[in-house]
Amino acid sequence: MIDFEPNETQSGVQAQARSFAREVLAPRAALLDREGGFPRDDLARAAAAGLLGINIPEALGGRGAGVVAYSLAVTEIAKACAATTVAVCVSNMVAEVVTHFGSEDQRTGYVPRLCRGELVVGAFALSEAGAGSDPGGMRTKATRTDRGWVIEGSKLWITSGTDAGLFVVWARTSAAPGTRGISTFLVPGDTPGLVRGKPEHKMGLCGSTTTAIDFEACEVGPEALLGEEGRGFPVAMMALDGGRVGIASQALGIGLGALETATRLCASDRRRRDEQWVQWGLADSATELEAARLLTLRAAWRKEQGLPFSREASIAKVFASEHAFAACNRALEVLGATGCDEAVSVERGLRDVRVAMIYEGTSEVQRIVISREIMRRFGGA
């Protein structure tokens, strides 16, 4: 039966995330953006608050609160600090991927430690310099040896690459072309041969590190293989589908944060408050973000119900990221020069949210996913 109210667990997680965001993240978000670095202490606090394993079974150390609760929590923390949010999102997804595809040893060995923050956070190592939207262009190789595997290659755009304690790594294990012949490995951050690059200098999310990771004759044991050999691409797709729900939720939070700030500042300034173009701009942002919220929660709910959710996740991600960007743009428009001042957080929102249209699959890739799906459904052929 249709019900738009969060249940008690979901509201509880949301409320907890909100107070964590307000008390811990918000007061230092501007400083973190300005000085950069990695919010290690705050991530430990997030772990202690149960925010690194929201959709992980309690038996594995998680909250067992489900995907809707996860989405609600991510939106709350993104309102305060989008940079910390991205590390939280990726770590949650790493825990989910290990829970879903891992052997018993892998699950019990890694998931509780991820949830407790003992591994700092988890990270995905999928993209490469020549393999962004097209993971089939991947070159990193894992060669079987008598002791396990040797991984060679270079990964790019690794969120939390400076500090993550566990990496989910995709590499070619056979000469099969395209996305066949790719396998997934779990590589602890302290494995010799795993070389962390320097953080990229980015437009936004300056309190989240993004690095290259080089694998230089990086040896791992046979137990490092996650799932079946040669079946790595479906793992990546599952991680990305789930990741898109997280990014949609994050973008939504950034957009809502900008809308709230802009509305507050306009409401206390008669010159702005009385302008119809300001009123209408804020109304449009509110409308679009409400739609984004529903699309995002619908995708989260479908995933939670075990229903196919790939199309819904893509729709939510493309809509939420583009309209959250538009909401940040409108916030800047209605605030004028004041909005461009770092001391007011909306310019940070604009810089932070812009990458939501790029990472976890660009808007272009989402449109490919969506159009393929509707062609299959309605194309008749």
Next chain:
Amino acid sequence: MDFELGEEDLLLRDTVRQLCDQRVRPHAGELDEARALPQSRLGELGEMGLLAMERPEDEGGAGLSAVAASALMVELAAADASLALLVGVHNWQGLAHVAAALGEPARAAELPALTSGERLVAWALPEAGYATVAGGKAECEALTVVARREGAEWVLDGEIRYVPGAAVAERLVVFGRAEAGPTAWLVDREAEGVHVSDPVRTLGLRAAGTAHVQLQGARIHDGRRLDEPGSAWNRGRACLHRTHLGMAAIACGVARGALEVATAYAKEREQFGQPIAGFQAIQWKLADMSLALDAAGLLVTRAAWLHDVGRPYGLAAARARVLATTTAVRSTSEALQIHGGYGYTREFPVERALRDARTCEAIHGGSAVARQLLARSLGDRG
């Protein structure tokens, strides 16, 4: 009808383009990063006459038409929008205002250094004042500086926030509220009672020295008053129209820069076994960017031409400003999108272009001022 620049203007544009390629563009990223003021570049631009583009040659200016000046601003902004904004603020706000409205002997004393570009002059008008200037009523409500007359002097108190160029300009045109109404003065930033803040940390145009100007009992001699007391909006309006035109040219430059780098990148970057320029989604983005830029560029040139032939051009300039800044925001965002993750890093110039475009749209009262001007004129001719 003729859509080509004249031969001399073309030559000058090519010279400026070359200077931009060699000396401006290579440093734009560093200056943005350091939020540093491009002082050394300003000297060079001054020598070329770019800091007095439309001032007559017999006063030491370059004697250019607005059409030619707009073409140069596009070049400059395509390389470094912060620098272009500084040049624009000086030319179309400060210098234009002072040259037209400062009485002798102060004019003779001040003008040469401003014309040569040895000194810059910024326009200290509160953000809300831009709408008032455009509105045409002699109201003072937007003014945050209060002036009272004491003998041969005026005493100024108040603060004007977010003044582009204030951190680098040695002179400021300060707008204040006098008994007679809105009035402006030429103020020396070193004068007692004048405080300019450190540059504000802004989203974009970071090297343009935007700062807050504070006046605490600053005493300004009546000889440095610009026009009659109470009449500052009349001159202000003329400068505002020229500013709209200038901001439109800057926005076109930013959009052109974005289109150029995005096109080059799309041809080079390969995914799915081919350059991404081979994909329709990318081709259409580039096509739309070039289409919008072309239209905005023509609006700019038409407004500049109206200015040069002495016809009313305020509405044409407002149209140009709205379309060009909208185009710049869209095109820079698309350019970033075409670059994917690389575009989000500071290694590539497109994220700066987006920040600059967004800031261009927001400052000087925002394009809302230009839109309102247009909206009010509906039913009028022009």
